[in-house]
Amino acid sequence: MYDSWEEDLKNNVGATKLMVIPMFPQYSESTIASGVDALAKELSKRVKIPTFEVITNFHRTHAFIDNSVTQVDAKVEELKKEGIDIDKLVISFHGMQKRRVVFKGDDYYRHCYETYRLIVDRLKHLKPEQAVMTFQSRFGSEEWITPYTEDTVEKLIEEGNKELMVYSPSFVADCLETTDELGHELAEEAKEWGGNVYPVECLNTNEQWCKDFAKYVMTQAEGSAQDKEDIEYQLKAEDYDHMPKLVMNQS
Structure with missing residues (x-):
């Protein structure tokens, strides 16, 4: 693609600006910043580079929040038709080492909370107090952001919340690790604990989401400062x- 752009420049038809949108809704050093590093490495090999802009997050956009809300509400309705009333909604984000937030000031945790707050406050079929925010996919002995999804689900079931729904808005397309961890491993563990976990699918190729995100991209590319502010909550x-x-565990 870059080679063809350079060829277009020679013919005076090349684009003059590059806009990069990593497909992770929330910013984190481990995803967005590493992606920017990869972009910079590629640009360093080139003689000519375009003016470029990196959109580091889109978690507060109407496109992402509204379609996430619709996705969750639709799952609640689907389960209700099957005679299943959801007790709690677990909004589970991909984990991160806690030190990245506490000591380095990574925005990821704040962005996750903003995502959680914006979604639960707009649901039609569940009350905000029926939702909890958790984090999954940790490994090693280092302390990660809490509360942990697995521990929270076990506790909720012990407290009598047998029917649980889980949604992971860290992604807009299926992540195999998360699909297996939440849709298979966690669901099986929940049954052992006496409850059920019903995963909500990612937005993936949902038609309305794709249309709304396309509008968001066009606004970022061509809209005014006010237009860009208006498309975010x-x-x-x-x-x-x-x-x-x-807070880091001192033990």
Whole structure:
């Protein structure tokens, strides 16, 4: 693609600006920043480079939040038709080492909370108090962001919440690791604990999501500063009052 762009430049028909949107809704050093590093490495090999812009997150956009809400609500309706009433919604984000947030100031945890807050406050069929925010996919002995999804699900079932739904808005397309971890491993463990876990699919190729995201991209490319502000939900200071503070375990 880059080679063809350079060829177009010679013919005075090449694009003059490159916009990069990593397909991770929330920013984190381990995903977005590493992607920017890869882009910079590629550009360093070139003589001519375009003006470029990197969109580092899109978790507060109407496109992402509204379609996530629709996806969750649709699953609740589907299960209700089968005679299943959901007790709790577990919104599970991909994990990260806690030190990245506490010591390095990575925005990932805040972005996850914003995503969680914006989704649960807009659901039609579940109340905000029926939702919990958790983190999955940890490994090694290092402390990761809590609460952990597996531990939370086990506790919820012990407390009598037998029918649980889980949604992972860290991705907009299926991640095999997450699909297996939540859709298979966690679901099997939940049955052993006496409950059920019903995964909500990623947005994937949902037609409305694709259309809305395309509009978002066009607004980022050609819209005014006000247009770009209008396509995102804004949070107020009080919206963060209940965001749990992350503290490193001193033990």
